[in-house]
Amino acid sequence: MTDHPILWSFRRCPYAMRARLAILVAGVTVEIREILLRDKPAEFLATSPSGTVPCLRTADSVYDESLDIMVWALQQRDPKGLMNMPDDGWALIKANDGPFKAALDHTKYIARYPNLNLETERENASMHLRTLDRQLAGQSFLYGDTMTIADLAILPFIRQFAHIDRTWFDAQSWTNLRAYLDRFLASDLFARVMEKRKTWAVGDDPTYFA
Incomplete structure (x- = not known):
């Protein structure tokens, strides 16, 4: 174990x-x-109960769910007050991680689901996005003009859905949502979390992220 928690990521x-x-x-x-999902190292599989990223190992605990890792980090320090969010925000994250993510996957990987209809699944995802678009009216973030944990938890999935067919996404009427996503994609925050790193191998010098 190093002096710092270890985050396995992709x-x-x-x-x-x-x-x-x-x-x-x-x-x-x-x-x-950083690991490759098609070639997961034994050290990662020995740490993660689910064998999925992200996985965080601290001195005394393993966090195998992304939302748990987010909460853990913000319990250490929360300089922007991201945890100051209405209770409804947790329900919104749950909807993102449940029905919306299922419809997103069905849309993105429709060939894997021969019994499902692409247009139906895309519409199922779009219902959630239209709800977000309405909530964003007149404000920069989901709960006003200050970012919360809900924004960070949900934006990567909006990005994933948009990139299935960005031309189609941009043609939809959710102008608030599109502006919200584009601000995120243009931010220094997004650029920093998306920096490319070499794939980890046993014996590598530690790479730190903060």
């Missing part, structure tokens, strides 16, 4: 992305280990 995974976002905003230093 750059493009939206779950890992939101964990890195919270860690970065909190300003907590972790050792980051």
Whole structure:
């Protein structure tokens, strides 16, 4: 074990992305280990009960769910007050992680689901996005003009859905949502969490992220 918690991550995974976002905003230093999902190292599999990223190992605990990692980071430090969120925000995250993510996956990987209809699944995802668009009317973030943990938890999945077919996404009437996503994609915060790192291997010098 190093002097810092170890975060196993995969750059493009939206779950890992939101964990890195919270860690970065909190300003907590972790050792980051980038892996390939098609070639998971034994050291990672020995740490993660689920075998999925992200996974955080601290001196005395293992956090195997991205939202748990976000909360852990913001309990260490929360300089921007991201945890100051209405209770409804947790329900919104739950809807994102449940019905919306299922419809997103069905849309993105429709060939894996021959019994499902692409347009139906895309509409199921779009219902959630239209709700977010209405909530964003007249404000910069989901709960006003200050970012909360809900924004960091949800934005990576909006990005993933938009990138399935960005031309189609941009043609929809959710102008508030599109502006919200574009501000995020243009931010220094997004650029920092998406920096490319070499794949971790046994014997590598530690790489730190904060």
